[in-house]
Amino acid sequence: MNKKVSAFIAIALAAGSLVACSSNPGGSSTSSSEEGKVINIYSWNDEFRQRVEAVYPEVKETSKDGTVTTLKDGTEIHWIVNPNQDGVYQQKLDEALLNQESADADSKVDIFLSETDYVNKYSSKEAGAAIPLKELGIDPEKDLADQYEFTKVTASDEDGVQRGSTWQTTPGVIVYRRDIAKDVFGTDDPTVVADKVKDWDTMAATAKELQAKGYFAFASSADTFRLYGNSIKEPWVKKGETVLNVAPEIIDWVNDSKEWLDSGYFTKTVKGQWTDEWNKEMGSKSKVFAFLFPAWGIDFTLKPNWDGEAGAWAVTTPPQEYNWGGSYIHGAVGTDNAKHVKDIILALTGDKDNLLKISKDYLDFTNTRSGMQEAAKDDNFKSDFLGGQNAFEYFAPVAENIEIAPLSPYDQGSVELIQNNFNDYLQGKVSFEKAKSNFEVAIKERYPEITEVKWPE
Structure with missing residues (x-):
């Protein structure tokens, strides 16, 4: 050595x-x-x-x-x-x-x-x-x-x-309940739904429309995090440095999530992903309209948690191109x-x-x-779970435009802990400043070599 x-x-x-x-x-x-x-x-x-x-x-x-x-x-x-x-x-x-x-x-x-x-x-x-x-x-x-x-x-x-x-390759789409789309929009046509979720401003208006009929746009703020996180311009920690930088896009996610949660667009019971509560929101009794998933998420996460008949879900273009995992x-x-x-x-x-x-x-x-x-053009790739839809038609264009956010060895801990510590703020349990200080403590416990956390001005 x-x-x-x-x-x-x-x-x-x-x-x-x-x-x-x-x-x-x-x-x-x-x-x-x-x-x-x-x-x-x-x-x-x-x-x-x-x-x-x-x-x-x-x-x-x-x-x-x-x-x-x-x-x-x-x-x-x-x-x-x-x-x-x-x-x-x-x-x-x-x-x-x-x-x-x-x-x-x-x-x-x-x-x-x-x-x-x-x-x-x-x-x-x-x-x-x-x-x-x-x-x-x-x-x-x-x-x-x-x-x-x-x-x-x-x-x-x-x-x-x-x-x-x-x-x-992990391009993401929006995966939505056909029955909820029909109830609220009058149709489950992916083209129509795509227009309803085409950007974040439109998505917010659609979330209000869903909320008025007793539905939630997404299960929790964690469901939207990856789209914001994929947009950061610099790594959480630059190579050779010990300063962790919280990107402006992450604070945008915090602010938007607070507004959405207070407006009733997310459920208040689901505080993150990979929990029993989150899994249950993929079941037939759930009032959650959609999830943001790449292909693996549909097969490995959504499908096992769905307890209804095949064909209840469909996919369409998300409000923002993103990738998740790999x-x-x-x-x-x-x-x-x-x-x-x-x-x-x-x-x-x-x-x-x-x-x-x-x-x-x-x-x-x-x-x-x-x-x-x-x-994407082959009917043999249609999915029974998606009601005969060919999801590859929607995945392929996103994959061509994926730009990986700058990476660092600290990404997993940063992604987990920023959500965990700001969840208390989103739920109204602590102040914004307290959530920041809690994150600083948590990230330094996970990575003791981190000497400073810089927040956007």
Whole structure:
């Protein structure tokens, strides 16, 4: 381990936001030429496992509890799953990566996933956690030429070297209840509804119209956050600095959310996402008109929570173009399964037929431009859950215009904690200034290396 990386890791350790190291931080992919018998994959849910089972041709079977997938050659994939919330997944992954050098072969991390909120923490050259794809034998310019460019950039290090790949592109749409649209607007036609939600001023007028008939526009202020958050012009924390900058767009979200909540456009019972209360608002008894979701949100979140008949939901163009999420696959430095890692990454992110199968089976908007342009015009991609609608027709134009907000390793904590601490203000429990001071305390507890929080003037 060189001194520069050693110092970098020591700082991260002290901060509680650990970053991986290895005996060769430059990205040596294997410790021996012989493949191991256990492939350890770290993730935060079973979404990636489902996709691997669907398209990776070497899969033989998976245990009933979903923890072990056996391949045809006898190799076992061990799925190590920890929740993403509150940074738990990162903490567990970081601990494993920091022990990578001394771990026995069957305990080494081979593949790990990261989200857009913290992908650059792991794809950083300085971290030495993720193997450059070229060292795995994957040529991004050739093997991944059909990917959306912004996904390739997002998973690249400071020198532009790609260290991860994703099967997803995550353009967002507005997903709305057809029955509520008919009751309030007289129609559930996506074109008409699109005109009702075409920008934030129009959306506010529509929210008032919905509220007058006893409906809520969205479940909570958290549902609109990503659209504002995608608009920031500078990262939460600039590289090499310890000052966290709260963007003006985030304060716009606070102010607008306060106005909307006080006006009755959000429910008062749902205080955030990924809670039982939020999930219930996706059920048939809910009075919530719409959710803002990318493709994965419809399949992985909305669909499991819907208890009515298929065809009750539809999608249309959102009030503002946005993207949300994206799961990046990385080969871990120090893996003893480099060939399997390469094969899995290529099967999941570089094979157009596989990606189209994922899109058809799971409604994922996958990472192949030509494939998604074809899907947008192909009736075979119509969704029963969406009443026969082809959602790709709406996803595709958004995907072409996605501009990723500037990223930093502090994004997940900043996004979570700004919402958590300002929720008390939105609910009328604390003053605006108290919410600011509470956030400052919370963010410094999560990231002790942060020395200052700057607010927009």
